[in-house]
Structures are given as C-alpha cells and as structure tokens.
Amino acid sequence: HIDGLKACMELFEELEKGGIQNCFFEVNVCEGGCIKGPASDKWQQSLVRAKMDLEDQVAYQEEAQGIEGRDIELQKTFKDRRVHDRTPSDTEMEQILHAMGKYTKEDELNCGACGYPTCRAKATAVYQKKAEIGMCLPYAVAQAESMSNIVMDVTPSMIMIIDKDMRIRECNKKAREMLGVSREEALERYIFEFLDDKDIAEVLNTRQQIVHKKLNLETMKLTVVESIIYIESLESVLVTYQDITREEKAKEQHYNLKMETVEMAQKVIDKQMMVAQEIAGLLGETTAETKVTLSKLRDSILFEEED
Template identity: 75%
Template sequence: MKVIDFKDARCRHCYKCVRNCEVKAILVRNEQAHIMEDNCIHCGHCLEVCPQNAKTFASDMERVKGYLGQGKRVIISIAPSYLGVLEYEKPGQVVSALKKLGFYEVRETAEGAALVTREYRKLLAEGRMKNIITTCCPSVNDLVEKYYPSLTPLLAPVVSPMVAHGRLIKSIYGEDVKVVFLGPCIAKKEEAIGDKRVRGAIDAILTFEEIVKWWKEEGIDLCRCEEEPMGNPSPKVNQLYPVSGGVITSVLAAVPEENYYKVHIDGLKACMELFEELEKGEIEHCFFEVNVCEGGCIKGPASDKWQQSLIKAKKGIEEQVKHREEADEIVQNGVEMYKEFTDRHVREQEPTKEQMEEVLHAMGKYTAADELNCGACGYPTCRAKATAIFQNKAEVSMCLPYALAQAESMSNIVMDVTPSMILIVDKEMRIRECNKKAQEMLGVSREEALERYIFEFVEEKDIADVLDKKEPIIHRKLKLESMNLTVVESIIYIENLESALVTYQDITKEEKAKEQRLNLKMETVDMAQKVIDKQMMIAQEIAGLLGETTAETKVTLTKLRNSMLTAEED
C-alpha cells in the first residue's frame, strides 16, 4: 500500500511535483504522475505544491474508529508540534477534545523524545562516531539509506521519538493497547507501517489535518473544551523537538557537551548539500540535527493547510515550553532504543552514449545548443530528463520546448499548406498575421504585410462590420476587384484579441470554369433551337408539297370517275 500518491485524471501537464521533488521519485506515465515507492522519502512536499489538489493519502481514520468501536484501549501519542499548530486557549483542551472522541489516554511524544535525548548524549560522551546525524526524521533516514548509503554509519543508531514512545506506552499499559500517533508528518506512517525494523510500536497514524476534520464532524469546539492534564510526566525541554534546533537544545540541557560541534540543518536541499559534503570525508566531530521540513516538524506537510506562519508556530511552542531542563521523571522502562540503518540504495540502469543520443534525438535535441536545460519538465538538465525517459520514468512530451516546437510546427504546416488566404486583422484594420497564401496573393512578404492595413489591399467594409457587430460572416461570395479575384469570404470575430480572422478562398478558376460551362450550355441551346426551327421549316415545306400533290390527285381521280360514269351511260 502506498502512503501517498496522485489521483488519476487530475494531473494537468504542469509537472510541478516533478520540479519540486529533489530526489525525482515521481514517475509520469500517460501524462499521469505516480510516486515511486522505492525511490520516495515520503517528505510530502510534492503533495503540498500540487496545484490541482491531486494528492491521495492512505488514511488510518477508519482503522482508528474501528479500534474505538471495538472498545479497545486506544492511546494517543501527540507530537509536541501541536503547541504551535492547533488553535486552542489552553493546552489541556486538546486532551479533553481527544478524549471526547473516545481515546483512553493522551500522552506527549516528547516523552519518547526524552529517551532519545539520553541516547544521543551517550553517543556524544562516547565520542566513537566520526560524525553523528540525528535519526528523528524518517525522511532524513530514507534520504541517507536510499541516496547517500555511504553515510549510514553516521546515522545515530537510535529509534525515533515516535517509535520510542509507542514502545514505552505498551510497556506501561500492556501489549494489547493500541497506540495512535498524532502529528504533522506523512513520513511517520511509512516508518510505523512500512519499516519492519520498528513495526509494532505504533498501530495507526493520524494527522493534525484529519483530527481537526474529525472534531468538526463531531461538533467538538476545541476552544470550549475543559482542560485535562496529559497522562505523562512533563517532558520539559524535549517539547522543543519540533522546532529547528530543538534536539540540540534538549541534548545540551543537562551538561554541555564539548566533543562535537553542533549544528542544525533543515530543508531538503540543505540536507542534501550537507550529505554531499560529508561524502567527501572532510568534516569530522560534528553533531548534525537534520530535518527535511524547513523550520522543523512544525512545518510538516500535514499541518501546513491551516498553519501558514512558521514564526507564529515557532513562537507558540517556545513560549509555552517554560521548563528547559532535563526530563528526569521519565523512566525508560526497558524500552529498546537501538536501530540499525542499512544501504537501501535504488540502483537503476544508466543509458549508454548511443542510447542517450537516441533519446535526445527523440526530444529534438541534436546539438549542444538544442539542450536548453530550462527545467520546465522538472529535471535540471535535458540529459537528466533523457535518462529518466530511458528509465521509463518520464515522457518525451514533458519537454516544453519540444512540445511548443511540435505545436508550432503543426500549426505552421496547417497555415502554410492551406490554399486559402488567411489573415488576422485588428480593430484598427492593421494586419496582425497572415499565411503564405496571403503573402502570395497580396504580393508582399510577411514582414511588410504586418506593417500595413487591410484596406490597402481589399475593400474592408465586411471586416469592419464584423469587428463592430461581432457577428460572423460565413461563406459569402464576392469579387476582389483590386486583385481581379473571385473569392468565398469568411470573417470571424476573435474576442480575446479584439481582432477578426479573415479567410478568402480563391474560387476564380472555379468561377471561370462555371462561366465556361454556362456559355457552352447556352451555345448548345442556341444550336438546338436552330435545328428545331429548321426542322419545322422543312416539315412545313413537306406538308405544303404533300397538300398540292393530294389536290391534283383528287382532281385527276374525280375526272377519271366522272368519265367512267359517262361512258357507262352511253
């Protein structure tokens, strides 16, 4: 099960998550972003920057409600960052509000931090480690194990405060109790559930964002709740753990330690710069408090939605932590604090020179000058992007210059091969764009056309009407007298440009051919009429001759009959 990922069909080709993922643990396939679990350090930064709110988070809310519904004893381990993140009047109101949801007890994770502090002091006192990197932040631990494995010997072999506290709670209440960690961190879920080295200490994770939503659903107003005390002794200075520099302050609370130079680093980029320096082996005897979130845990990805001010959160915690001394009332109770860190480096195949060139050519990069290294795709260089494509983690279409070149190329092809004259004319009748056919018909270059007005070439009345009325003219036939052309005119208003798209389809040849066909028809009709007339004349002549012959025959026959009758009488 993935702790975090992106919802399908919500990506919008922005690649902002890729650009903001320093370890490039995001795969883009079919234009959809996905988190690569083996590469991810679960910092959650990609989800914070996603403009489409396309994140998914594997919530344990139903599991926790199930525990409560079964009547199990469920204890909250609440991260001390609540002091600067949640909005209340008195800290005890948080305890009361959580118990109203059904939790058996509420204890501060800073109680586990006190145990971790003691382990760090032991390491500092022993002085055997060349450098010491704190291991409270699970994202830092993932970063070292996966991307700087040579530095794993420098990781303090100590569990995180959350794990220490989970184990401490179960040692106090029994193994059958369920422990739920409540905090601002997404990486804690992967640590609790996905890391088999510490599995079992924590049964579920809730974020501050989820608990606030739950309170609202139940109609619980945090500021109106009564106060109740935490179930643990005061962790005192260890409540400063979520603030940058808080670990060092806790470590030095009892006895200042002089063997190691102490420095706190927060922010993923700063951590990576530190680790790159440490890999050179030139730094020694330093104690590094490291945190992936800038400003510390108070700026965790699951608290940022409502607590935007780092200064306000930091001030809120530091003002409420009044006791800066060691928490000597907290007993370790046999809790196992050791954790071994190992090399979990993800090894991926690198392209050969030939394979690299093949991918670069597919991206339209043929020379060094073509490699713009603009970073729009999310990768720092074109070659880094090409490597990601080779490893099936990215797509060629993610290259913005390539996509633009393709789009421009296709649009230019369409514009250039169309047989119609196409122009864009603004409300002042100035030509703003024209295609090759227009240049050919107007008899000017594109540069010259863009400096001239449409009325210098054709009658502009129709164009002016469209620009004025914003109503299109579609397929109107007219004669362009200035060019001796017959065209089909279409004019469409472009609102966002306050201009008109004008197309003239040259139908001069068709019209001439049509006229020739009409003339041919008329000539044929004339010829047919002449033939008809001639035939009528002939018919009339024949009829006349036939009439004369018939009359003569009648006279002759009549005479013959009469003569025969006369002869018979005689």
C-alpha cells in the same frame, strides 16, 4: 580660497570697507573646484601641488584694469524641462497586453528577456513608442513554433487576422504573396489599403460571422469564397479567402459549351421543321391535284352512265 559666487561678492564688499582695493579670488563653482575637481584624478596630481601652481600663475598675472564687477548679474534661473511620458490607461494597457499575447496573469511571465523588468513595464514602453510588440521573446517563440502557424502558412487559402482598427495583425504566406508584401510590411499596413473592407467592418460591428460568401476581388482579379469569423478574445476577425477562380472559369467554360450545344440543337430543330414544312407543302399540293383529278374522273364516269 572660497566656494560660491555669492560668498565672493560678500567678501569683496567686506574687504572694500576695510580699505583693500585689489585682491585675487579663486572661485570654485563645484566642490573641490578646478584644483581638485571630478576629472582631476586622471592627472595624478595632488591638491597641494595644484594649489601651489595656481598661486604661482596668479602672481605673474598683470593687474586687471577698468573691470567693474558690481553690475554683473551673477544669478541664473533654471527651468524644469524634463519630458514627462504619458502612461496608458487600464483599457489601453489591456489592449497592448492582448497584442503581446498576454490575456491572463499567468501569461505575464516577467522574464525580462525584452529588457524590461515586467510585462506591464514593456507594455508601457510600447505605449510610449519606446519598444515594439515583437520584442517579447516568449511570445515570438510561441508564434514561430506553434503548429497552427505552420498549418496557416501551408494553407492555399488567404488567411488574415484583422483587428478593430482594420490593421493587419497576422497573415499567412498565401496572403503575403497575393498582397505583394513581406510579413514585416504587412503588419504595418491596414486591410483597406488592399481590399474592400465593407464585410470586415460589418462583422467587427455586429459580431455576426459571414460564411461561404462568393466574392469578386477586383484588385486581384480573383473569385473567392469569403468567410469572416469574429474572435472575441482578440477583438479581431479571422478572414479567409478561398481562391475558386479556376473552378469558376471551368464552370463558365462548361456553361458556354452547353449553350453552344443548345444553340446547335435548336438550329437543327429549326432546320428540320423547315424541311418538314416544305415536304408537307409539297404533299399538300400533290394531294390537292390528285383530289381534283379523281373528282373529275368520278364525275365523268357518272355522267357517262346517265347519258
């Protein structure tokens, strides 16, 4: 009864030198071996009993024939194939913490509600794609219960927060209705999938806000007033679209009514001018005929007096 294949081969060679040709070996790869290995407790069997059973079974086995064990390779090389996870840099760690709502040391509560011992361990797991940002319970509760979110959701204007990668970080109820997606889906999408992002990219690059710019959203068939404000602490922009489609249509209708009124007035003026010109023409002809008649009458009277 020996432990290890190497010791087995060495003993075999020693026995062979001593003239012993046939022998039985019980080889245990692990400590305790099959006689009393790690799983043998469930059998409730003693080591002595197991050893006796094994020896009885070996005694009844026929002698092996034609087995040559000298050329059998008994060595095995194992390679280290462990997966080494990447760790985020300081900049990447800060970006992930900001996305989790952790901007200062005081914000890092290390409460463990997410299943990780610290907020930075959770951020590392997010970086390694082993966790989601929304798994931070304090941040989720703060987001859900904040008054600003309530105001944001009941506002009739579209409101969105877009980060520097053009990814939608937050959006209110009106925005979700206009985009036709749920909140979960929206937070996995990019703004350029829905709208022209030219103005948003400009504000992110220049950090100069755009306020009250009238814009036509062709994809949604809306006329809106666009405002884009840069948020330095989030490295993102707050985008609002105030729907003025109804007001613009009302203005257009009012303008068209005014133009129709002007055209009608112009037609009346033109018609009056034509009538005036016709009357003037008639008056002019009558005046000319009267002048000729009176001139003839005058001449006839003068000529009669001379005669």
